Amino acid sequence: MKPGPLYQRDREWHPPALTPDYKTSVSRSPQYSMISLETGIGEITGPVFGHNDIDPIDKDLLSNYAKSGESPIGERIILHGRVLDENARPVPNTLVEIWQANAGGRYRHKKDTYIAPIDPNFGGCGRTLSDENGYYHFRTVKPGAYPWRNWINNWRPAHIHMSIFGTAFAQRLITQCYFEGDPLIDKCPILKSIPDPQAIEQLIARLDLNATIPLDTIAYKFDIVVRGRRSTMFENRPEGN
Amino acid sequence: MRQELNYLKETPSQTAGPYVHIGLAPGAAGFDIYRQELGWDIAGPNARGERIRVEGCVIDGMGSPIKDVLLEAWQANADGIYAHPEHEGEVEEGFRGWGRVITDFDTGEWGFDTVKPGPVTERDGKVIAPHISLWIVARGINVGLQTRVYFEDETEANAADSVLNLIEWEQRRQTLIARKSERDGKPVYRFDIKLQGQDETVFFDI
Ligand SMILES: [Fe+2]
Numbered sequence: 001m002k003p004g005p006l007y008q009r010d011r012e013w014h015p016p017a018l019t020p021d022y023k024t025s026v027s028r029s030p031q032y033s034m035i036s037l038e039t040g041i042g043e044i045t046g047p048v049f050g051h052n053d054i055d056p057i058d059k060d061l062l063s064n065y066a067k068s069g070e071s072p073i074g075e076r077i078i079l080h081g082r083v084l085d086e087n088a089r090p091v092p093n094t095l096v097e098i099w100q101a102n103a104g105g106r107y108r109h110k111k112d113t114y115i116a117p118i119d120p121n122f123g124g125c126g127r128t129l130s131d132e133n134g135y136y137h138f139r140t141v142k143p144g145a146y147p148w149r150n151w152i153n154n155w156r157p158a159h160i161h162m163s164i165f166g167t168a169f170a171q172r173l174i175t176q177c178y179f180e181g182d183p184l185i186d187k188c189p190i191l192k193s194i195p196d197p198q199a200i201e202q203l204i205a206r207l208d209l210n211a212t213i214p215l216d217t218i219a220y221k222f223d224i225v226v227r228g229r230r231s232t233m234f235e236n237r238p239e240g241n
Numbered sequence: 242m243r244q245e246l247n248y249l250k251e252t253p254s255q256t257a258g259p260y261v262h263i264g265l266a267p268g269a270a271g272f273d274i275y276r277q278e279l280g281w282d283i284a285g286p287n288a289r290g291e292r293i294r295v296e297g298c299v300i301d302g303m304g305s306p307i308k309d310v311l312l313e314a315w316q317a318n319a320d321g322i323y324a325h326p327e328h329e330g331e332v333e334e335g336f337r338g339w340g341r342v343i344t345d346f347d348t349g350e351w352g353f354d355t356v357k358p359g360p361v362t363e364r365d366g367k368v369i370a371p372h373i374s375l376w377i378v379a380r381g382i383n384v385g386l387q388t389r390v391y392f393e394d395e396t397e398a399n400a401a402d403s404v405l406n407l408i409e410w411e412q413r414r415q416t417l418i419a420r421k422s423e424r425d426g427k428p429v430y431r432f433d434i435k436l437q438g439q440d441e442t443v444f445f446d447i
Binding site for chain 2: 006011016027031032040042045055064088098110112123127161164169174176191193199203226
């Protein structure tokens with residue numbers, strides 16, 4: 001049995017394109033129906049990355065932009081978990097990239113003008129490859145909440161943006177990881193673009209005391225699931241036969 | 242006892258937000274952190290085939306170019322082979338077939354240099370016209386959009402392409418055909434992406 005096409009993406013689990021409470025989606029959401037395609041060779045393949053592409057320090061946001069001997073300000077955290085597919089199989093050697101605000105809620109980005117200061121020792125991005133069992137981990141600071149222009153008084157819950165490749169271009173995914181216990185989670189129009197409360201739960205990293213480094217760094221666990229693939233037990237009949 | 246299916250659910254998508262650049266293209270956002278950024282060279286130095294440029298804008302429902310988009314491209318080489326272990330065949334040393342660009346912060350223009358891909362033979366023997374797959378993310382886009390760039394000068398291959406022909410409305414197929422011109426002796430294909438309106442680009446649920 002060789003792996004075949006991907007399972008159909010469950011569009012009701014994802015946010016719809018048009019979510020008026022998240023205002024920017026109004027003029028950026030396609031209005032015609034998408035054309036549904038069976039995944040072909042260009043969709044079940046995707047870019048392959050290796051250890052020559054990235055450096056080990058890239059996954060350590062506590063040190064990848066800090067001056068020597070210094071550290072960013074904020075709550076030191078480990079963010080770790082596994083990349084799995086919908087069949088619960090690990091996805092090894094896949095690229096995971098993250099970006100985030102600093103502990104004050106400010107991004108190192110020219111378009112971010114929030115009053116909270118830039119941290120001279122914090123870049124705010126990282127990347128790593130999952131290991132042979134699909135595990136990944138980052139070390140960083142917990143990002144701060146920040147205000148954004150949507151309604152007059154919207155605040156983003158603390159979150160880390162995540163980009164995942166999987167092994168197929170049709171598995172390509174960007175999401176955001178939130179933190180257990182954050183009272184802003186229930187109030188966020190971007191998070192609430194997801195209709196199913198259980199799907200929202202899937203985006204909330206859990207405090208993981210077992211993975212902490214005592215007296216040093218606290219830990220949160222966040223598993224990522226990319227689309228699974230059918231096993232081709234029987235080949236499809238060509239159309240019309 | 243009831244049989245359980247035990248499938249996991251795919252992680253739900255969230256918008257890439259306005260600061261996607263610092264994560265995926267920090268150099269473009271104005272700071273250097275990595276030894277090398279990924280996706281700036283799609284074809285590499287050894288790729289065979291015709292060197293081309295593909296460029297355009299992403300236009301919102303108000304008719305304005307969007308200035309905070311990130312696009313990724315995925316394509317086969319000139320022989321129609323994807324750089325992936327599941328696709329039999331060799332690609333040139335340094336050919337990855339994947340690229341990443343952002344739109345200009347002032348104009349909304351994006352563009353990348355690559356080689357023109359060849360036709361691709363699917364597992365069932367069907368031949369797909371030369372094309373580049375695009376994935377589009379930005380603030381306000383909740384799930385990344387998938388579309389395809391086909392080439393104006395591939396009239397015959399496009400007419401026979403099973404994906405283009407799946408689009409019931411013939412005039413909508415035109416939204417996937419990049420328009421050819423020339424600059425400094427090099428072919429340039431223009432591919433504007435319209436998110437809304439009568440000539441909304443065709444997006445795929447793949
Ligand atoms: Fe954010």
